[in-house]
Amino acid sequence: MKGTAIHITGIVQGVGFRPWVWRTATRLGLNGTVLNSFDGVHIELQGNAESFLLALENDPPPLSRIDTIETRATELEPMDHFEILASTGEGEAMQRISPDISICEDCRRELSDPANRRFRYPFINCINCGPRFSIIENLPYDRPNTSMQAFAMCPACASEYADPADRRYHAQPIACPVCGPQMMPENWEDVWVTSIRQGKIIAVKGIGGFHLACDALNPEAVARLRKRKGRESKPFALMVPNLDWVRTVCSVSLEEERLLTSRERPVVLLKLRKRFETVEDIAPGLNTLGVMLPYSPMHEIMFDRFPNPVIMTSANYTSEPMIHLNEQAEKKLSGIADVFLMHNRPIVNRCDDPVCAVHERQTIVLRPGRGIAPVSMPVDTDQCILAFGADMKNTFALAHHGQLTLHPYIGDLENPETQMILEDAVQRELD
Ligand SMILES: [Zn+2]
Numbered sequence: 112m113k114g115t116a117i118h119i120t121g122i123v124q125g126v127g128f129r130p131w132v133w134r135t136a137t138r139l140g141l142n143g144t145v146l147n148s149f150d151g152v153h154i155e156l157q158g159n160a161e162s163f164l165l166a167l168e169n170d171p172p173p174l175s176r177i178d179t180i181e182t183r184a185t186e187l188e189p190m191d192h193f194e195i196l197a198s199t200g201e202g203e204a205m206q207r208i209s210p211d212i213s214i215c216e217d218c219r220r221e222l223s224d225p226a227n228r229r230f231r232y233p234f235i236n237c238i239n240c241g242p243r244f245s246i247i248e249n250l251p252y253d254r255p256n257t258s259m260q261a262f263a264m265c266p267a268c269a270s271e272y273a274d275p276a277d278r279r280y281h282a283q284p285i286a287c288p289v290c291g292p293q294m295m296p297e298n299w300e301d302v303w304v305t306s307i308r309q310g311k312i313i314a315v316k317g318i319g320g321f322h323l324a325c326d327a328l329n330p331e332a333v334a335r336l337r338k339r340k341g342r343e344s345k346p347f348a349l350m351v352p353n354l355d356w357v358r359t360v361c362s363v364s365l366e367e368e369r370l371l372t373s374r375e376r377p378v379v380l381l382k383l384r385k386r387f388e389t390v391e392d393i394a395p396g397l398n399t400l401g402v403m404l405p406y407s408p409m410h411e412i413m414f415d416r417f418p419n420p421v422i423m424t425s426a427n428y429t430s431e432p433m434i435h436l437n438e439q440a441e442k443k444l445s446g447i448a449d450v451f452l453m454h455n456r457p458i459v460n461r462c463d464d465p466v467c468a469v470h471e472r473q474t475i476v477l478r479p480g481r482g483i484a485p486v487s488m489p490v491d492t493d494q495c496i497l498a499f500g501a502d503m504k505n506t507f508a509l510a511h512h513g514q515l516t517l518h519p520y521i522g523d524l525e526n527p528e529t530q531m532i533l534e535d536a537v538q539r540e541l542d
């Protein structure tokens with residue numbers, strides 16, 4: 112019978128696109144199929160696709176970004192329902208993946224609901240939030256191609272994953288306390304709160320790598336971290352429980368507030384207006400402070416137990432890239448961290464926090480990272496172009512198949528290890 116084939120490119124994987132297509136087609140009474148492929152999302156609809164295309168234009172999935180929509184008339188086998196097909200590996204490798212996304216309001220609510228089966232579960236996520244780039248090994252974006260492949264879904268998660276009406280339908284990193292990743296040690300919440308109160312330095316494995324954390328208002332702890340990290344004057348970023356404390360020490364404009372609370376949750380450079388006791392050790396000689404809000408469920412739990420500002424600086428040796436592997440952390444951070452809080456979900460692609468500032472009401476990305484990068488956009492060239500820059504805040508961008516992708520910040524190129532990691536990342540992208 113007659114139908115329409117639709118091919119969509121852009122950020123359409125890992126953003127709940129297929130479930131959205133399923134729901135919309137079902138609501139409109141359209142039969143057909145949708146599938147993920149290397150070159151985007153392919154939809155086949157029986158009958159008149161006009162209402163569907165209108166919905167796509169007016170009310171697309173919130174996390175998606177549509178670059179192109181191609182439609183053509185086609186002949187289809189008759190179907191009596193709408194179906195999500197298994198992904199295919201065919202087509203040109205031009206599809207790009209979403210960056211990691213900070214915890215959404217729905218998950219935050221479940222996280223603090225004692226009746227919910229994911230109550231206080233640090234790896235709660237859904238189709239609208241959670242890890243993406245940091246767990247992906249290969250495209251297309253499906254669970255077997257991510258570091259979640261090691262965790263077999265329990266029956267409850269499997270049924271949510273398979274239910275098109277559920278907000279975790281086809282959420283690839285879906286997990287729960289029964290089947291998903293676990294923190295180490297098991298009593299990590301108590302270890303966290305005891306250690307941070309004692310002024311200890313804690314290595315914490317997060318979404319895109321390890322951080323070094325300590326109580327930002329404890330002068331001895333901050334001074335110790337600065338000394339051990341061998342970082343004479345580079346400022347530390349702070350993670351704060353909410354905007355209230357930030358407002359007491361920094362001036363925060365409406366744009367800066369929006370940026371701090373945005374889905375990307377970057378480190379935002381803010382103007383200091385009140386100096387506090389530890390500030391000289393946090394941001395020596397500066398009149399700005401780098402601040403971010405919690406972005407993962409683990410952070411939410413941490414601040415629930417310890418509601419004060421915390422230093423949350425990337426765990427690395429000066430100028431080396433962020434550490435992202437458990438063994439590497441134990442080895443390299445043994446002289447810096449007193450305590451380790453880790454988990455068993457492997458980080459495939461390290462991704463440091465992004466740094467932004469607001470200048471004349473415009474957001475400036477000073478360092479692309481977790482939540483912001485990788486970011487891809489269509490470019491008007493068929494040439495393959497590889498670009499690098501800059502020396503101290505290095506990353507790369509690749510234009511390929513008409514798409515330009517900017518990668519997350521990697522590190523300072525004065526360091527040979529950073530150069531090797533950069534070469535590896537470029538090679539992975541070119542393969
Ligand atoms: Zn969520």
Ligand SMILES: [Zn+2]
Pocket residue numbers: 264265266267268269286287288289290291
């Ligand atoms: Zn489960």
